[in-house]
Structure formats: structure tokens, C-alpha cells
Amino acid sequence: MKKKIIPIVIAIVLIIIIGGVTFGSRILEKYSYSKERADLNVYYGITGSQEAAIVLQDEIVEEKARISDGICYLDMATIHKYLNDRFYVDGGEGLLLYTLPEDIVRNSIGSSVKETAQGSEELGYTAAIWEGDTLYVALDYIKQYTNFSYQLFTDPYRIQLTTExxxxxxxxxxxxxxxxxxxxxxxxxxxxxxxxxxxxxxxxxxxxxxxxxxxxxxxxxxxxxxxxxxxxQPIPVTDYQEPEYTSLTRDHKINLGWHVVASAGGNDTFNSVTANAGNLNVISPTWFKLCDNEGGYTSFASADYVQKAHDRGLEVWALIENIEYKDSISMYEILSSTTTRQKLIDSLMNDLITYGIDGINVDFEQLSMDCGEHFVEFIRELSVACRKNGKVLSVDNYVPRDFNDYYDRKEQGIVADYVIVMGYDEHYAGSKEAGSVASIDYVEDGIAQTVKEVPAEKVINAIPFYTRIWETTGDGISSQAVDMVTAEQFISNHGITAEWDETTCQNYGEYTSGDSRYQVWLEDADSIKVKLNVMENYGIGGVAEWRLGFEKPEIWDVIGEYLDK
Structure with a gap:
């Protein structure tokens, strides 16, 4: 009996031992530390021997750096996104540019020399290199104009970028x-x-x-x-101090009127368009019109006109525009060439100085998105010339919308003296529906969005002196822009009773004749006063008017009340 029990006990013990070993192994496997090592190249997403991961602050970002001859480089998109969006590339002329308040720093791509107004400087490394269609710029070069720190680590390559x-x-x-x-x-x-x-x-x-x-x-x-x-608390890096972009903003509200001058003879209308505008302090004649792709423009500038304006206590900010010959010029070709931009700027400065003009008003409309970065660079470079020569730089802009943000109002607000919001054309020739030229919500939104990016004292809101008369028929919608007197005559001649519309803050009237419906949202003293009250609430730098000669005399009294506040 005893001999029979012993094998059974042994079997049970073996089962227990085996079970214990198995259970222990599982416990050990569950709680023991893995010794498996990650592939750091895979972890950092590195695919090439010259590629480096980027750790920005405390986060690994998707963009990669490049290591060449021991120098760290970033591509331009990454530089703009994380470090500094003022660097500009002219691929056609092989230039990397950086605009300072009174200088434009140049580097020929592939060169180790930078050029400034003070002369040339040997860097000891190549500042920028092409890899296919991608431009890479050395971090050490970026650091000359940007406040950040970086460290390069190896095995694998990774860069620690610190900006805060x-x-x-x-x-x-x-x-x-x-x-x-x-x-x-x-x-x-x-x-x-x-x-x-x-x-x-x-x-x-x-x-x-x-x-x-x-x-x-x-x-x-x-x-x-x-x-x-x-x-x-870390010690902040202060290797680079952002220079001051001084401005020629005035210590009073601007009241700017655009004077449409379509020929040299148009200058003779100066006296008539300013006859009632006793509180006007800036006049902007439409003198300069781009006419070719080499930076050329037609000019109706007149020293006699400037003298008349100065005798009246008016500053002259001559307008340069791109609409007159828009079908025969390429704004991309003009703005994307450093040589052409410089030629245009030099010509403008020469005319401003020759004629004693006080400033320049840039009105480049209908720019395509691919022109955006080149337009902004033009404004930067023009600001350098204006700053050096004591000329006021103002830039005209649409009411801000997502589809026109490439005009970069924020950068304009840094480098230019005034950013003008064209607070009209809410409904325009070609609109699919009839409507106000400048309803109060549209105007206020334009101002509110602009002052989020531009100091309020640099913002000027432009108001319309014109009204559109709309006609709707079975064939569609059409309109014509008319001055204030003509609009009121239309109301009177057709027996229309205009009533105040709280939604637009304008006097509205309509009538029907046959199958035509006519509608008018009047711009008059009442509508202008409400707009000016909104402008006062935002504390902006002044008002502009499109255009002189389209207003009724009493409008200037309303504007005068705004200026005196």
C-alpha cells in the first residue's frame, strides 16, 4: 500500500513544482523589466544619415533638420513656422534676404559672405544651401536675427530648439x-x-x-x-534683441482724402475737390500707375500741386496702384524679383524727394496668393527707404478675410506707418445680390479684425463717399456707383421714401418700374456719422475717404466732429 502511495505523492509534487515554475515564470515575465531597445532612428522618424530630428521645447516635431559639414540647417518653411518669418528667398536671383529697419541683409545662396550697407562679412560657413528644390539655412545664421538657443546631439542626430x-x-x-x-x-x-x-x-x-x-x-x-x-527658472537667452521699427505716425487723427487724377490735367481739380474740406490734413493723389513688368510706372506728379497742398496745410501721400494696367502687367513678376523691387523703390523715392512729396500710399489690389510673400517683402524694403528718407508709408488693405490674409497685416503693422482698411465694397459691381456698400457690421468687423494684428494708432478706416444704385430684373442684377448728390437726386426723382435701416445703419429706399426693382442703401451724413462713432470707439488713427468730389459739403462737418473728439 505504501509503495503505491509514494509514486502518487511524487507525481503530485512534480505537478505542483511544474505548475509553480510555470506560474513563477509567468509572474517573472509579467513583472520583469524588458531589456529590448528601441530603434532610435525609427523613434525619431530619421530616414537619412544627414537628417536630424527636432525637439522644440519639450516636443518632437514632425519637421527635420539637415546636417552638412557639421553645420545645422533648417528648411525655410520650418524657419518661418517656428523661428522667424522675415527671412525671404529670391530663387530666381539666388538670394537670401533679411530686412532690418534701415538695412537689407543679403546672402548669395551657396556663399559664406553676407552683405549689408556697411560692407561684406565672412561667416566661416555657408549660410544657405539648396537640396533639390528645398532651401536650407544655417541655424547659426538665423541666430544672428532671432532669439533662440540650440544644441546638437548625436546617435542619432537631434537638435534641441528653445525659443521660450x-x-x-x-x-x-x-x-x-x-x-x-x-x-x-x-x-x-x-x-x-x-x-x-x-x-x-x-x-x-x-x-x-x-x-x-x-x-x-x-x-x-x-x-x-x-x-x-x-x-x-532657466536663464533666458538674449543673444539677439529685436530692433525698433520706428514709425512716422502723427500725434493727431489722420483725415485722408483720395484725389483721383487720371491725367496731368487732373491736377488742376485740386482746388475744387478741396474747396469744402477744411479739416482734411492728408491728400492722396492717384499719381503713380504700374505700367510694365520692370518696375516702371506712369506719373502725374506735380511740384505745383504739392506746393498748393502744403500751402493749405495738407500732407501729400502719393498713391501707387496696379489696377490701371492690370491686364498688361504681372504683379508676380514685378514683386518676386529683387532687382525689380529695388528699381521700383528707387524710382519712387526719387520722385518723392524731387517733388517734395510727404509719403507714399500703396494700393496693390487683387494680388494672387502666390504674390503674398513677395508683396510683404516689397513693403518691408519700401519701409527701409521711407524710414531713411523721412517719408510716410501707408498701405491699403481689404477688410480682413481668410482668403486675403496673405497680405499679412501684422507685418505691415510693424514696418509701415499706417495700415488702411478699405471699409467698403461689401457689395460691388458683379455681386450676385444687391446690398450695402458698407453696412455697419461690415465696417466694424474690418476694424475689429485689423486692430487684433495692428496697433490701433496705426489703423485708418476708409469710408465710401459713393452709393450704388441697384437694378434687379429677370435677366440678373446690375449696379452703378454714384456720388452722394446723384444718389439723393435718384431718390427724389422717383418719389422714393428712404427709411432708416437699423441692420445696415443706412437710409434705405426702393421702387419698382415695370419688371425692374431699384434699391439704394444711401451713404450720407447719417450713415457716415455712425461709422465714425464706431471708429472712435476703437481708438484708431483716423479716417480716409474714397473719393474726393463725391461728397456733399455737410459731410465735412460730421468728420470734423470725429476729428475733434
């Missing part, structure tokens, strides 16, 4: 351990850290914390391996 220096949490490592891809003992190892190493604590969880090592590896460490968690 807020306080942050740090901790010391209490025991040799590993930084892992995720929070968990089975997660792959990114790197090893030693007792006494310091890490930044980015996020604390129940048992693991997200950390960044001194060499910018971001991963997870067990909380039990962290000690002495504390807050530290």
Missing part, C-alpha cells in the same frame, strides 16, 4: 535606470540614465512620469526612480 524659457519641473535620478518609450516595464528602452542625473519632468502620472533627459531624449521613468522634484 518658462519655469519647469526637474528631478534627480535616485538609481541607475532606463528611459522607456512608454510608461511600463515592458516598453522598449530609449536610453539609460545614471544615479544623480537630472531630468526635466514633463508630466507626472500614478507610477510613471514623462521626462526629458539632458540630451533631449523624451520618454518615461518610474516615479520611484525620481527624487528631489523641484521647480527651476
Amino acid at each position: 524659457w518658462p519655469s519647469y519641473e526637474v528631478a534627480s535620478i535616485s538609481k541607475n535606470t532606463q528611459v522607456r518609450v512608454k510608461g511600463g516595464v515592458k516598453s522598449e528602452i530609449l536610453t539609460d540614465v545614471q544615479k544623480g542625473d537630472q531630468v526635466s519632468v514633463l508630466e507626472q502620472m500614478e507610477t510613471w512620469s514623462k521626462v526629458k533627459t539632458a540630451d533631449s531624449v523624451i520618454g518615461y521613468v518610474e516615479n520611484k526612480r525620481l527624487t528631489g522634484i523641484r521647480s527651476e
Whole structure:
């Protein structure tokens, strides 16, 4: 009997032992630390030997840097997105430009020399290089005009970029351990850290914390391996101080009237269009009209006109526009060439100085999106010339919309003296429906959106002195723009009773004749007064009017009340 029991006991013991070993192995497997290491090239998304990951602050971004001859380079899109959007590339002329308040820094792409008004400087490295169609610029060159710090680490290449220096949490490592891809003992190892190493604590969880090592590896460490968690305040980098873009803003509200001059003879209408405008302080004659793709323009500038204006106490800000010959010129061709921009700017400055003109008003309309960056560079470069010569620079803009944000009002507000909102053409020739030229909501939205990006004292809102008479028939909609007197005569001649419309803050009238419906949203003293009240509420730099000669005399009294506030 005893002999029979012993084998059974042995079997049971073996089963227990085997089960224990199996269970123990499973427990060990579950709770033991994985020794598997992550492929750091895969982790950082690095696909080439010259590619470097970018750690911006405490985040690995999708963009990559390039390492060439030991120099760190970023592509232009990444530079604009994260560091500085003032760098400009002229691919056609092989130039990298950076515009300062009174200078334009030039570098020929592929060269180690930069050129300024003071002369040439050898950098000791190539500032910019092409890789296919992508331009890369050296971080050391960017750093000359941008405040940030960077460090390059190897195995694999990665760059730590720091542009802000807020306080942050740090901790010391209490025991040799590993930084892992995720929070968990089975997660792959990114790197090893030693007792006494310091890490930044980015996020604390129940048992693991997200950390960044001194060499910018971001991963997870067990909380039990962290000690002495504390807050530290880094010392900000101040290698580069942004220069001051001085402005010629006036200490009074601007009251600018555009004077349409279509020929040299048009200058003779100066006296008639200013006869009632006693509180006008700036006149902008439409003198300069782009006419070719080499930066040429027609000019009706007149020294006699300028003298008359100055005798009346008026500044003259001559307008340059691109509409007159729009079908025969390419704004992209004009604006994208550094040589052409410079020729245009030099010609304008020569005319401003020759005729004693006080400033320039840029009215480049209907620009395509691909012209945006070149237009902004033109405004920057023009601002340098204006600043050096004491000339006022103002720029005309549409009411802000998503589809025209490439006009970059924010940058205009930095480099230009005045940013003018053309607060009209809400409904225009070609509109699919009849409507107001400038309803109060449209006007206020234009001002409100602009002052979000431009200092209020630099913003001028332009108001319309014209009204559109709309006709709707079975064949469609048409309209004509008329002056205030003609609009009121239309109302009177057709026995229309105009009534105040609270939605648009305008006097509205309509009548029907046959199958035609006529509608008018009047611009008059009542509508202008409401617009000016909104402008006063926003504390902007003044008012402009399109156009002189279309107003009734009493309008100037309404504008005078606004100017006196």
C-alpha cells in the first residue's frame, strides 16, 4: 500500500513544482523589466544619415533638420513656422534676404559672405544651401536675427530648439535606470540614465512620469526612480534683441482724402475737390500707375500741386496702384524679383524727394496668393527707404478675410506707418445680390479684425463717399456707383421714401418700374456719422475717404466732429 502511495505523492509534487515554475515564470515575465531597445532612428522618424530630428521645447516635431559639414540647417518653411518669418528667398536671383529697419541683409545662396550697407562679412560657413528644390539655412545664421538657443546631439542626430524659457519641473535620478518609450516595464528602452542625473519632468502620472533627459531624449521613468522634484527658472537667452521699427505716425487723427487724377490735367481739380474740406490734413493723389513688368510706372506728379497742398496745410501721400494696367502687367513678376523691387523703390523715392512729396500710399489690389510673400517683402524694403528718407508709408488693405490674409497685416503693422482698411465694397459691381456698400457690421468687423494684428494708432478706416444704385430684373442684377448728390437726386426723382435701416445703419429706399426693382442703401451724413462713432470707439488713427468730389459739403462737418473728439 505504501509503495503505491509514494509514486502518487511524487507525481503530485512534480505537478505542483511544474505548475509553480510555470506560474513563477509567468509572474517573472509579467513583472520583469524588458531589456529590448528601441530603434532610435525609427523613434525619431530619421530616414537619412544627414537628417536630424527636432525637439522644440519639450516636443518632437514632425519637421527635420539637415546636417552638412557639421553645420545645422533648417528648411525655410520650418524657419518661418517656428523661428522667424522675415527671412525671404529670391530663387530666381539666388538670394537670401533679411530686412532690418534701415538695412537689407543679403546672402548669395551657396556663399559664406553676407552683405549689408556697411560692407561684406565672412561667416566661416555657408549660410544657405539648396537640396533639390528645398532651401536650407544655417541655424547659426538665423541666430544672428532671432532669439533662440540650440544644441546638437548625436546617435542619432537631434537638435534641441528653445525659443521660450518658462519655469519647469526637474528631478534627480535616485538609481541607475532606463528611459522607456512608454510608461511600463515592458516598453522598449530609449536610453539609460545614471544615479544623480537630472531630468526635466514633463508630466507626472500614478507610477510613471514623462521626462526629458539632458540630451533631449523624451520618454518615461518610474516615479520611484525620481527624487528631489523641484521647480527651476532657466536663464533666458538674449543673444539677439529685436530692433525698433520706428514709425512716422502723427500725434493727431489722420483725415485722408483720395484725389483721383487720371491725367496731368487732373491736377488742376485740386482746388475744387478741396474747396469744402477744411479739416482734411492728408491728400492722396492717384499719381503713380504700374505700367510694365520692370518696375516702371506712369506719373502725374506735380511740384505745383504739392506746393498748393502744403500751402493749405495738407500732407501729400502719393498713391501707387496696379489696377490701371492690370491686364498688361504681372504683379508676380514685378514683386518676386529683387532687382525689380529695388528699381521700383528707387524710382519712387526719387520722385518723392524731387517733388517734395510727404509719403507714399500703396494700393496693390487683387494680388494672387502666390504674390503674398513677395508683396510683404516689397513693403518691408519700401519701409527701409521711407524710414531713411523721412517719408510716410501707408498701405491699403481689404477688410480682413481668410482668403486675403496673405497680405499679412501684422507685418505691415510693424514696418509701415499706417495700415488702411478699405471699409467698403461689401457689395460691388458683379455681386450676385444687391446690398450695402458698407453696412455697419461690415465696417466694424474690418476694424475689429485689423486692430487684433495692428496697433490701433496705426489703423485708418476708409469710408465710401459713393452709393450704388441697384437694378434687379429677370435677366440678373446690375449696379452703378454714384456720388452722394446723384444718389439723393435718384431718390427724389422717383418719389422714393428712404427709411432708416437699423441692420445696415443706412437710409434705405426702393421702387419698382415695370419688371425692374431699384434699391439704394444711401451713404450720407447719417450713415457716415455712425461709422465714425464706431471708429472712435476703437481708438484708431483716423479716417480716409474714397473719393474726393463725391461728397456733399455737410459731410465735412460730421468728420470734423470725429476729428475733434
